[in-house]
Amino acid sequence: MTELGPLARTLEALLFLSPEPVAVPDLAQAADCWPDDAEAALAELRAAYAPGARGLVLRELAGGWTLTTAPEAEPAARRLLARPRTPPLTPAQAETLAIVAYLQPVSRPEITRIRGVSADSAAATLLERGLVEEAGRSQFGAVLYRTTPLFLKLFGLDSLEGLPDPAQWDPSPEEEAELRDRLLKAGEQRAAVTPAAPSSG
Numbered sequence: 001m002t003e004l005g006p007l008a009r010t011l012e013a014l015l016f017l018s019p020e021p022v023a024v025p026d027l028a029q030a031a032d033c034w035p036d037d038a039e040a041a042l043a044e045l046r047a048a049y050a051p052g053a054r055g056l057v058l059r060e061l062a063g064g065w066t067l068t069t070a071p072e073a074e075p076a077a078r079r080l081l082a083r084p085r086t087p088p089l090t091p092a093q094a095e096t097l098a099i100v101a102y103l104q105p106v107s108r109p110e111i112t113r114i115r116g117v118s119a120d121s122a123a124a125t126l127l128e129r130g131l132v133e134e135a136g137r138s139q140f141g142a143v144l145y146r147t148t149p150l151f152l153k154l155f156g157l158d159s160l161e162g163l164p165d166p167a168q169w170d171p172s173p174e175e176e177a178e179l180r181d182r183l184l185k186a187g188e189q190r191a192a193v194t195p196a197a198p199s200s201g
Contacts, residue, residue: 015067042065056070057069093122096122107142111123123145130148132146147160
């Protein structure tokens with residue numbers, strides 16, 4: 001397979017990144033080259049992505065150039081894209097995952113104590129998605145949880161040492177006081193607009 005020149009590789013990257021066809025002048029401007037040079041690099045790409053050579057094809061569409069799926073790969077691409085997508089983590093699941101990541105191995109009762117609300121549903125979802133796994137039992141018999149290799153992969157970490165240092169987010173005493181003030185005021189405002197529950201009896 002012929003090796004692409006530096007400019008052709010740059011244009012290949014630009015076309016890969018762009019969801020829409022890109023006109024030659026725009027490619028030339030982004031690559032900081034003359035349009036004629038961009039045309040020559042596109043000719044290299046056309047040869048490299050000739051039909052039947054790869055899983056992608058270089059096509060001219062709507063006044064620009066784009067990389068598209070090769071016709072023979074389209075059925076497989078449709079099947080892949082038709083798969084249901086995993087919904088994003090809810091705040092409760094994200095909080096639970098953060099606690100497991102930083103305190104592992106940690107039990108569900110400990111997570112509940114830290115969050116102030118039950119962690120049962122969030123922990124079950126994280127288990128189901130393969131982001132956490134069981135790691136034995138505590139001295140009191142509670143199941144312990146730890147993160148999985150999938151967690152590292154999805155968050156782009158080589159190891160747990162790559163987790164951000166929480167100390168950099170520790171508020172100063174002044175910031176803590178200000179935050180407490182704001183939370184108290186917000187709570188008072190909410191209480192003022194929330195109708196009182198009817199008394200029983």
